[in-house]
Amino acid sequence: MAFVINGKEVDTDPEGFLRDLGDWSEDLANAIAAGENLALTDAHWEVINFLRQGYAETGTVPNIRQMQKSFTAEYGPEKGNSKYLYALFPYGPAKQGCRIAGLPKPTGCV
Numbered sequence: 835m836a837f838v839i840n841g842k843e844v845d846t847d848p849e850g851f852l853r854d855l856g857d858w859s860e861d862l863a864n865a866i867a868a869g870e871n872l873a874l875t876d877a878h879w880e881v882i883n884f885l886r887q888g889y890a891e892t893g894t895v896p897n898i899r900q901m902q903k904s905f906t907a908e909y910g911p912e913k914g915n916s917k918y919l920y921a922l923f924p925y926g927p928a929k930q931g932c933r934i935a936g937l938p939k940p941t942g943c944v
Contacts, residue, residue, distance in 0.1 A: 858936025866934050882935045895940045898928045
């Protein structure tokens with residue numbers, strides 16, 4: 835699958851994850867989300883930016899349990915629970931969130 839963003843073709847693997855993480859942009863995130871029937875809100879961007887910052891600091895992406903634990907520590911239990919995160923990213927907060935954030939697929943995700 836490929837997206838054309840600002841005149842540049844951006845290639846993904848068969849699951850929609852970027853082949854080149856350097857191709858990510860907010861415009862691309864919006865295009866990926868639109869393809870998954872999501873309109874990104876400030877709440878989505880909070881999660882996306884959290885995932886991107888964590889990846890920049892550690893070089894790894896979290897699985898759902900790690901994500902919930904870290905997000906709870908940062909934003910409190912009302913946002914760090916699975917119900918809240920799945921409401922934002924119904925196809926999996928870690929997997930779908932990382933795909934839209936332009937990050938690698940989390941380990942353990944099928």
